[in-house]
Amino acid sequence: MTTTITSLTIEPLTREAFAPFGDVIQADDAARHFTINEGNTERYHDLAQIDPGEDGRAIVSIFRGLPRTLPFTITMMERHPKASQAFIPLSGRPYLVVVAQPASRPSVDDLRVFLCQGDQGVNYARGVWHHPLLGLEAVSDFLIIDRAGPGENCDIVQMDAPSIIPALG
Template sequence: MTGTGRPARRLSNEQVIVLQDPDDAAFAPFGEFVKPPAVSERRAFYSAHFDPRPETAAPVVHVNRVAPSVLPLVCAGVERHPHAAQCFVPMDVSRYVVMVMPSDENGDPVPAAAQGFLVPGNRGVIFRPMVWHMGACVLDRDGNFVVMMWRGGPGADDEFRSIPPVTLMEPGA
């Protein structure tokens, strides 16, 4: 997964999203932000996102290295995984951008309802199955994520779509 990283050149009809801080309630329809437990000696569990296991699927864990992008940037493509949740846990990331959007009644992405988040490098993200999202996009410097998901289920689990350009802006820009 790779973010576009291309500097924004705004067109008059282009959608602009001002990135917001991670907001658990706003993000809940799309997944969950992964964060450390609030109390020492405790655990925060996120395993429920990976149930039920797709038939014949196997767990996949890999590390992505992502080149940095610069805000504002333009996103013209999204992806989703119909059969499995996808989890990104930063290993060495300054901050990164998450953009998600719902599907319409035909399953197509709805860019007009997109939301964008500016996420610090000490939080991960889990995308629910079927959630359209932008590819991994780090800021400031190269970044590394541990990525976890199921692979090899009953059908292809990577869908990619082009969307009308969406410009993502830093708050206060």
């Protein structure tokens, strides 16, 4: 039996396009912002709905990811059913996110791929399917805000059919 591999389309990351999956974390004019500290600092306020879930607490970690080579085949996805999970790039490099709406199991047709710039973070809403870290170009660090607490908070599924993220450009 031959398996057909679906080629995914890479979209630019915007607040509107990513809204069904969570929040874009970015300091720009679209975000609520105001001046503080005697005029020395601009505060970009309340950029993500951090959700530690029932009996959870928010924790901060740094993930250091090796770069992925494109084209890249998507064979699995994961989700965190108890809480949100935010990724904020620290290395200033672009990266990709692959997401699907919360459902019992994502299919290839459910996947969306976003190209994130080095100044854009994402906050995956509770239960949103996503692929693990997809850094590009070089080893990259990300500040992660997620949940610590009782109970299992990571579901992993193998995709029924593979899909491929094509090379950029």
